[in-house]
Amino acid sequence: MKYLKQPSFIVGLTILVLLLSGSFAYSLMKDESAPSNILYGDKGKIIDHAPFERSAKYPLGSDQFGNNYVFVLLEGAKYTLGFVVLITICRMILSMLVSFILLVVPSFIKKLINRISDIFYFAPLSIFAYLLIAPALIAFSWSYSDLTQFMITTCVLVVLTVPVLSVQIANEISILSKEEFIQHAPLLGGGKIHVFMKHILPCLSPKLLLLTVQQAGQTLAILAHLAFLKIFVGGFSKITYTLPGVSGTPVTYERTFSDSHEWGGLIVQNWDFYYGAPRLVIAPVCCFVLCSIAINLMVSGMTKSDNFSFKKQKEKKTFTEETIPAASFLPVKKERLNA
Amino acid sequence: MIRTAGKLLSFLLLSLVGILLFTSLPVLIYDYAVLMNNTRLIDTGQLDNNSFLTNSIEFEPVAYWEQIKFSVQQIMDFTQTTYYSNGNDYPLLPAFLEVYPQSLSFFMGGLLASLLVGICFTVIYMIFPFQIRSIIKKVILAIETLPDVFIIILVQLTVIWFYKKTGLLMFNIVNVYKTEAYFLPILTISILPTLYVTKYLILSMEDEANKNYIEFAKGKGLKSIYLIIVYMLKNTAPSLFGQSKTIFWILLSNLLILEIIFNIYGIMRFIANYGVENPHLAAICLIAIFLPFFILFATGSLLIRKLDPR
Secondary structure, eight states: OGGGGOHHHHHHHHHHHHHHHHHHHHHHHOOOSOOOSEEEOTTSOEEEESSOOOOSSOBTBBOTTOOBHHHHHHHHHHHHHHHHHHHHHHHHHHHHHHHHHHHHSOHHHHHHHHHHGGGGGSSOHHHHHHHHHHIIIIITGGGSOHHHHHHHHHHHHHHHTHHHHHHHHHHHHHHHTTSHHHHHTGGGTOOHHHHIIIIIHHHHHHHHHHHHHHHHHHHHHHHHHHHHTTOOTTOEEEEEEEEEOTTSSEEEEEEEEESSOOHHHHHHHTGGGTTTOTHHHHHHHHHHHHHHHHHHHHHHHHHHHHHHHHHHHHHHHHHHOTTSOOTTHHHHHHHHHHO | OHHHHHHHHHHHHHHHHHHHHHHTHHHHHSOHHHHHHHHHHHHTTSOOOOTTOOOOOOOOHHHHHHHHHHHHHHHHTTTSOEEEETTEEEEHHHHHHHHHHHHHHHHHHHHHHHHHHHHHHHHHHHHSOHHHHHHHHHHHHHHHTSOHHHHHHHHHHHHHHHHHHHSOOOSOOSOBTTBOOOHHHHHHHHHHHHHHHHHHHHHHHHHHHTSHHHHHHHHHTOOHHHIIIIIIHHHHHHHHHTTHHHHHHHHHHHHHHHHHHTTOOOHHHHHHHHTTTOHHHHHHHHHHHHHHHHHHHHHHHHHHHHHOOO
């Protein structure tokens, strides 16, 4: 792996791997006993009620049940990151398959898909996802089981970017297949599958990897947005409780809780406390930010390394074949003349 | 000119068709007739136990086609349209006219601010010596990778923190009854687009600075600030215009989060609240967002075509 020589790629990857492994390790070692939601001081004096303020034992305070918030976030990491990985991999596989179909069918279909998917520019992608997910999760949530809800969320998030992505990959493949060494391969007797596996895939794979990481970043951003649109990705349960109201009449509250402590779910669940205890919302948001920074570090490391090897190849070429002008010079010259 | 107009027309038609096809999609996969019926029963109190209701994912091309026809019909006479919410049907127009102009003003304000500030930043950037430039570029690239959610929360918390420290409220933070916050929302949604515009302009200007005519003009003894403003800015403007869709998209995405965090009841929250139960409402709102962009885009591309017939 040439990318492992790039420090920014390594740093990004390390952050993600540490988060994931920490999350799994914590869920193995977790003690199952319910925490107390009252904090006692030295002589059994009550100091604080949950949610606790920040202290040495609770660096980010606690949630409403007295769980240490750092561990809650750590527990949620594996669901959020796992979901992102699942969606990204499904997206890439599906778009690869669709791009093969696009290469076979007449090219106006590709153009049509490209033009119609321009509509994704006229609202945030999360709104489009919301319009498809919300009927099952919010508006008519009583009709659907937990499994269906999860399947719908996953499928919508996977399928949403497939049109754009598959057109992009199909374009990439058709550009590659115009290269001389690939056009000559069938002459030497290579079948279609052989040409794809041996010639196109090695050139395509760095681009695919870059696309995968970028898609992961985008999925993370959509999950954060969906959280602010009050969608629980990792399942939810409703709890109703009755408290005495101001005038003595009991008031019934209904609150929804995230089942998996997934970060987006934590944002939704604590949104009512945003002005009272902002850290309950801001901490998961910061986790999203940390992961998105890690992913962007990986992307920048990958592009740097690709550019570097590209430059090297170019230098070698000019060194050995100085007399033959590269074909790609022509359009540049034309442009300059016009300017 | 005619070719540009034809392209614009096909762009308009395809986008409208795309919006219609997409916003009707929920009807294709959910059984809307039954679900809406149950919702009405629950909301009006005729049905108080919903635990026995189950439904699954369906495939209903006929209902999909009907919904598309219904949406077109509703868009045609949108003055008479109603939308369902919480057991009642409400007329669209008064509610829509309340949310739409406000969001549009934030949006246009954000667009203008980000273009102006972005161009100013770029001109200032090009004046700096080369060593400082690379630092600034890195900082811009770093901030640009932060998610919009984080930036907007950060701005709001900064204002609150400033208020707590000094007792001076710089701007209205949230919309409370009849005191609308204007300056802060526009500032907030224009941060990321400004950075994007600046980044793009910087990259294309540095490309432009290596071209022959600029070097020739420098050799003639023209001042570099004059060159930047008169020649380079003019020549990079068309390529910035090519990025208008992306700038638009970043602004909209910021607008959504802004409306939620600053408690502004705008068009994005309107879609989120009612668009699910009324697919035709979602179509109308998306078209209402698309049309201003299309008008700007069409005038821009016709103008460029006219000024630069190539």
